[in-house]
Amino acid sequence: MYYTDGKLQYPVRVESPNPVFARMLQQAIGGIEGEIRVALQYFFQAWGNRGPVKYRDMLLSTTTEEIAHIEMLSTAVALNLEGAPPALQEEAVRQDPALAAFLGGMNMKNFLSAGLAAMPVDSDGVPFDCSHVYASGNIAGDMYANATAEATGRTLATRLWEFTDDPGMKDMLSFLIARDTMHQQQWLAVIEELCGYEGVLPVPNSFPQDEENQEVNYTFIDTRIGDDVQPLEGRFTSGPSLDGNSEFSHEFAAPFGEKPVLGPPAPEAFAQEQQIEGAPDAATPES
Amino acid sequence: MYYTDGKLQYPVRVESPNPVFARMLQQAIGGIEGEIRVALQYFFQAWGNRGPVKYRDMLLSTTTEEIAHIEMLSTAVALNLEGAPPALQEEAVRQDPALAAFLGGMNMKNFLSAGLAAMPVDSDGVPFDCSHVYASGNIAGDMYANATAEATGRTLATRLWEFTDDPGMKDMLSFLIARDTMHQQQWLAVIEELCGYEGVLPVPNSFPQDEENQEVNYTFIDTRIGDDVQPLEGRFTSGPSLDGNSEFSHEFAAPFGEKPVLGPPAPEAFAQEQQIEGAPDAATPES
Amino acid sequence: MYYTDGKLQYPVRVESPNPVFARMLQQAIGGIEGEIRVALQYFFQAWGNRGPVKYRDMLLSTTTEEIAHIEMLSTAVALNLEGAPPALQEEAVRQDPALAAFLGGMNMKNFLSAGLAAMPVDSDGVPFDCSHVYASGNIAGDMYANATAEATGRTLATRLWEFTDDPGMKDMLSFLIARDTMHQQQWLAVIEELCGYEGVLPVPNSFPQDEENQEVNYTFIDTRIGDDVQPLEGRFTSGPSLDGNSEFSHEFAAPFGEKPVLGPPAPEAFAQEQQIEGAPDAATPES
Amino acid sequence: MYYTDGKLQYPVRVESPNPVFARMLQQAIGGIEGEIRVALQYFFQAWGNRGPVKYRDMLLSTTTEEIAHIEMLSTAVALNLEGAPPALQEEAVRQDPALAAFLGGMNMKNFLSAGLAAMPVDSDGVPFDCSHVYASGNIAGDMYANATAEATGRTLATRLWEFTDDPGMKDMLSFLIARDTMHQQQWLAVIEELCGYEGVLPVPNSFPQDEENQEVNYTFIDTRIGDDVQPLEGRFTSGPSLDGNSEFSHEFAAPFGEKPVLGPPAPEAFAQEQQIEGAPDAATPES
Amino acid sequence: MYYTDGKLQYPVRVESPNPVFARMLQQAIGGIEGEIRVALQYFFQAWGNRGPVKYRDMLLSTTTEEIAHIEMLSTAVALNLEGAPPALQEEAVRQDPALAAFLGGMNMKNFLSAGLAAMPVDSDGVPFDCSHVYASGNIAGDMYANATAEATGRTLATRLWEFTDDPGMKDMLSFLIARDTMHQQQWLAVIEELCGYEGVLPVPNSFPQDEENQEVNYTFIDTRIGDDVQPLEGRFTSGPSLDGNSEFSHEFAAPFGEKPVLGPPAPEAFAQEQQIEGAPDAATPES
C-alpha cells in the first residue's frame, strides 16, 4: 500500500511566472525522458520482480520518490502559468513582443484543456504512452534501461536549468539534477553488486552462449564502401571483448545469404492477376 | 548514400511454417525492443552527431546492418505464413485442435492487411512509433540507450529461440543473438574508449556538478514505512560512489517542502462557481 | 442511412481572420473533449444499443447533429486561416510583433499538410484517436461518459469564447455552448427517466451487490499520514450513501494483504543468472 | 511525498493459473477503464487543484489507493502466468485443446517482452496513453469524468468476475468491485456537497448563461427523417429542465446556415491548377 | 446539416454467429483501410474544399454513404458476437476445440469493454487514429489517396469474403465490394474530368516545374550494387514520361554531396565533455 503526507519533497517557487517555461517543463513530466516514465517503469519492474526480493524494495522506494517529482514539476507548471495571457488582443500583441512570444510559445492546451494546470503530456502536448515502460524481467537489461532513463532525464534537466534564470526554478532543478546523479549510480550499482561488469555481458547471461553463432559474435561488421574506405578502428574492433570471453575483430560486410524469393501470392489474398502470373512458382528464400 | 546487393545477410529458411511463430517474430520487427527501433535510433544518432566523427561512421555501419536484420525477420515471417488457414470452417476446426490454435494465435492482419507478409507492428499488431528512437545528443546517454536496446533485443531473441524447434529458425536466431552480443559490447566500448566508466558519470558530465544540490546527490532515499522496516543495504547505500566523486549514504524519506496551494481558478478558465468561492486567495506553493 | 442538405446548422463568419485562433479551435474539433469524439461516441453507442430502442433513435439524432458541429468548426478554422503568413521573412517579422505571434502560434500543419484547412487534430496537431470513444454497453456508464464529454466540451467552448473578441466567432460559440447546455441535460435525463438517481447506483446495477466485499463498499479510505492528520470529513465520509443502500464511513488505510513474492524466473524467459539464483523458491503471493 | 509499506491492500491468490485470464486482467490495468487511468487522473486533478483544498486531500487519498489496485492486479497477472506454455509443440497442441486455447488466447508479449509479468497495456497489448487523463480544472466536469471512470471500471470488473471461476480471483474482484461502488458515490457526493444537482448544471456554471444562444439551449433537435417519423418523446423533450432554469422542447432539425464556400486555394499552397481556376472568387461562408 | 432515417443501407444478417469473424470485421471498421477512415477523409476534404464547389457536394454524398457502411459493419459485428463464450471453463474447452479457437481468436475487448458490440478499433483492438485522414488541399493528391483507400478497402473486403461461408455475410460483403468498385472509379474520374491523366502529373501541377532540378526529375536511380548487376529495365527507365514532358532515363546511384559534418555540440545542450573536445570546429555540411 501507499501513503502520502501531502507535502512536496522539495520546495517549489517561481519568482517570474513564464508560460513558455511551463511548456518546457512539461517535457520533464510527460516526455519520454520524463518522470511519469520512470515512476511507472520502476513500479512495473518491482511488481514483476522474480529475483532477489531486496530489489523489489529498492525499486518501490525509488518509484514512490519519482511520484513526488511529478508532483513538484506539476506544481511548477501551474505556478509558471499564473497570469498567462487570457486573450488574444491584436493591439496588445502589437505593443508587446514578449506577449507575442508567450502567445506563440505557451501550450494552449494547458489553458484550454486543463485550466492553467499541468498535464501528462510532453512539451508539444503529445500524451505520454506506456509503451515506454521497460520491464523485461531481465534485471541487467532493466538496470541499463533505468540508467538510460536517468541519463536522458538528467540531460533534459540540465538543459532546462540552462534555459531559465528564475532562481526558484534553478533551485528546484538543482535538486532534481542531484537526484538523477544518485539514481544513475544506483542502477549501475545493482549490476556491479549482482554480477560485476564482466559477469553481466552478454545480456541475458543465462542463455547458453555456445548456441549463438560463434563466427560473428565478437566481430564489428563494417558496411561502409568507397574507394578510400579504411577499416574503422576503436576499442570495439580489436583487443579482448568487454566480457573477457573472446577477442574483437573487424570485417567488411558481405552477405551470407542470397536474394529471398517468396512463394506466389495466395489466391485468397487477392493480389493483382498480372502479379500472380508473373510470380515465381515456389518459396525459395535462398538459392 | 545507401546501396544494396539485394541479398540476405544470413540465410533464412523455415522447415515447418507456423503462423503463430510468425506473429511472435513480429515482436522482433516492430516491438519496442525490435529491429526497426535500433535501425532508426542509430540513424538519427549518426545524423545528429556532434562529436568525434568516427562515431558517425560506426553508427552508420551498424544501422545499415540492422536494416538487413529487419529484412531477414520479414522474410522469416512471410515464410512462416505460407499455408496459413485461408478460411474459418467450423467442422475443420472441430477435428484439428492445432488448427484452432493457429486460428486463435496468428495475427489476422498479416493476412487481412498484408496478404501474408510482415508488417512494421509488434506481436499484437500495435504499430511501431518513433517516439522510441532515442538520440539525445549526449553520447553517453545514447550509448546506454543502445546497450539497453541490444540487451532487451537479445533477451527477446533468446525467448523466441526457446519457443521454436524449427531448425531453420533456430539457426537464424543463433545468428541474430550473436550479433546482439557484439552490439552490446560495441556501445559499452564507446563509453570505455571515450571516458572510462568513472569519467562518464554522472551523465551529462559537462554540467558543473557543484550546481546540483549537494545534500541529496549520493543519498539513497528510502520511502518504505512500517514498524519493522530496516534500512535497505547494498552497494548503493554506503561506500564510494561509482564515479569516485563522493560516498553513498542512506536516509529515510522526509519532505523538504510543504503542501502546495495554487491560486484561485482563473476567471476566464470557467471553473465551477462554488470552486472559485472556496479557493484560497493566493498562490502560496509552500508555507 | 444518412442524408445531407449541404447547409451549415448555424452561420459561421469571421471578421478578423486569426491563425492562432484557428489553432485553438482545432481543440474543439480533434481534442479529446471535441466534436469528433462525441459524434463517434454517440454513433457507436447507438449501433451497439441493446436496450430500449428509443435511445438508439435519440443517440442517432444527436450524433448527426454533432457532425454538423464539426462542419461548423472546420469552416471556422478555414476562415480564420485566410491570409495566414505565407512566408517567413525575417525583416517583416522584425517590424511586426503580431506577425511574430502568428508565426509562432499558428499550427504549421494547417498550412503544410492541409493547405489552410482544418484537420482532425487537437490544438497541438495531435491526431484524435478512437480509444476515446466510450460505449460500454451499460447505459448508465455511457450516459455519465456523455455528460462528461458535454461538460468538458462546454468548458472548452467557454474558454474559446473568452479568448476571442471576433463577433462572428462569439456568435458561433454562443450557439455551440447552448447546445452543450442541452446535451448535458439530455444524457442526465436518460438516467432520471430510466432508473432515477437512486436506482442507477452502483453502476452496473445488474450485478448482485451481495457478491461485492461488504466491508469496504461504502468506506472512504484515507491514505494520508503525518502527525497532524485529521480524518477527512465530507458528504462522502458519513451519512446515508447516495444510493440509499448503506451508510458512509471513514477509515485510515491499512493493508489487508502482505508483500507479494512471485516465483523464480522461468528458465525459458532468460533472466540474469544471479537473479535466478537469488530468487525465492516458490510463488507465495502473501505470507 | 509518498510512502509504502510494501504490502498488498488485499490478498491476491490464484488457485488455477490461467494465461488467458491473465490477458483479460490486463484490461483492468492498462485499458482505458483501468486502474492506471484513474490513478493518474486523480493525481493530476489533485496537483492542479484550484478550489477548496479539502478536495486535494481527498483526491490524493484515493489516488494512492488506486496505485495499490494496480499492484494487486499486476500480481494477479503474474500469478496467472505461472506455468504458461513455454513452447509451441504441434504434437502437444494436437493432443490438448486447452493448450491450443491458451496458445491462441494468452498475450505473447507478457512472455516475450515482460518475462511472464504484467505490463501497462490493455488486453490486446495496446499501451495505455495519457490522453485519457481528464483534469479540466472544472470540478464538476472532473467529478463526472471520475464517476464515468468508476462506472466503466466496475462494469469491467463485474465482467471479469463473471468470466472466471477461480475462487481467489473472485475474492479479489469482489474487493475491487466494492471499492468501485464507494468511489462512484464519492465523486457524485462532491457534486451534491458543493452545489447540488440543480446547482451544477450547466457545467461550467460560472459562464454567464445569457451569453449562450437562448433559442436552442433547452431544445432537443431531432434529425430523423422519413414518412412515418414521430417526434421522440422522453424526459428530455418536455417538462422542466434538470437545472430548473427552463423548459425542454422538441424540434425537427433545420439548418440556420447556408452552404459554406471557402475562398480560392492560396497560391502558395500549390493546389492543382484546374482546381484553382474552378474556384469561386471569394470566401463567402454563407449566402 | 445531416439527417438519418435510421435504416440500414443494405440488409445485414448472420446465420451462424462467429466471434472470430466479428474480430476480423473490426478491421473493416477501424483498420487503416476501413470505413471510419474513408468517412472522415471525405468529410475533411469536403469541408476544406477550395476548388470547384461541385466536388464538395460529391464528397459529402459519398461520406454520408460511408457512415452507413460503418453502421452495417457494426451491426454485423454485434450479430456475430451473439452467443460468444461467456466464460472460460477448462473442461468445456477440453471437449470442444472450436470453443478453444473462439476463445483464442475473438477479441476480448468486444466483450470486456463494449458488452458484445463493435468498437472503433482494428482486428487487433488498436484504436483508429485520425492521422490517417488525408486531406492535403491538392485535389489530385487527395483523389489518389481516395483511390488508394478504396483499393486497399476492396482488397480487405474480398479477403473477408473469402474467409467466411456465412451466406448473410457473403451477401453484405458483395454489396460493399460493389460500392468499392464504384468509388475507385469515382475518384479517378475526377482526375480525368479535371485535367486528364497527362494534365495531372506531376502533383501538384501548379508549381513552376522549371524550378525543380532538371537533371534528376525523370531519372530512375538504381542503388543496387554487385558484380552482376544489370540496369533495371521497365516502363520507368526509358521512353516518354507519363506526363509527356520528358524522357525517362536510368542511372546507377552516386552521391552529389559529401559527408556532412555538424558543428560542435552547443554548450548549453550538455553533451559529454569528451564528445565536445573531439568535435570538429565548424559546421561544414559538405567539403
Add this chain to the structure above:
Amino acid sequence: MYYTDGKLQYPVRVESPNPVFARMLQQAIGGIEGEIRVALQYFFQAWGNRGPVKYRDMLLSTTTEEIAHIEMLSTAVALNLEGAPPALQEEAVRQDPALAAFLGGMNMKNFLSAGLAAMPVDSDGVPFDCSHVYASGNIAGDMYANATAEATGRTLATRLWEFTDDPGMKDMLSFLIARDTMHQQQWLAVIEELCGYEGVLPVPNSFPQDEENQEVNYTFIDTRIGDDVQPLEGRFTSGPSLDGNSEFSHEFAAPFGEKPVLGPPAPEAFAQEQQIEGAPDAATPES
C-alpha cells in the same frame, strides 16, 4: 544487405539558420507525407513481394534512395538549428520581435530532447507511427498508395520551397521536388506496364467480379436532400466506366435495409437492469 559511402546524395547548405524552418522541415521527415514513411513503405512492399521479382529490385532501389533523403533533411534541420536561442530572457525578447517568433515557433524538443538535432517527428513533435506503412500485398493498391505518398510529399516540398528564401534550402528542395516528380511517374508506370489503366480496375482485379452486387457497382449514390437538389453530374454519373466494364449511373439514396435491432444485453455483460427489461426479445437486424 545494405551499404553506405557516408556521403549526402545532394549537398545541403543553409545560409541563414532559422529554427522555425527547422521545425517545418520536420514535417518532411516524420510527417505522414514525409520520408520515413516512404522509406519504410517501400521496404515492406519489397520484403513482402510475391509477384514479378523485378519489382522487388525496383522497390529496394528507391527505398535506399529515400534513406538518403531523410539524411539530407536531418542535416538541414541540424544546420537550421545552429544558434537557436539558448535561453529565454524576457528583456532580450522585448527588444527583438524576431527572437519572439523564434521562441514561439521553434520546436523545443529539438533542443530539449535532441540537443539541436532532427528527430523522427512531424512539425508538431508528433512521432511518426508505422501504421502509415501501406503494403497490402496487392501491387495495384500499393502503387496507388505510393503515388499518393509522392503526390502529398511533393505538395509538402513545394510549400516548404515557397516558405523559405534561403538559397541553400531552395536548392535542396528543388532536388527533392524533382525526385518526387520521377517517383510519381515510376509507381504509375508500374500500373501501365503491368496491366494498363483499364486492366487494373477494380482493385483487386483477381476477385471474381460477378460475385459483387451488380446493381450498385457502377452507380453514384447521391445522399443530398432538399427541395432544390438536382442530380450531381460529372464524369462519374454517366458514360462508360473507367475500366470499360459497365456504364455509370446516378441514383438518389434510399435504404435497402431496415432499422437494426440487436438482441437483449447478455446477462454476463452487466448492463443496467432497466435497460435489460426494456430490450426487445430477439436479435432481428431487419424487419
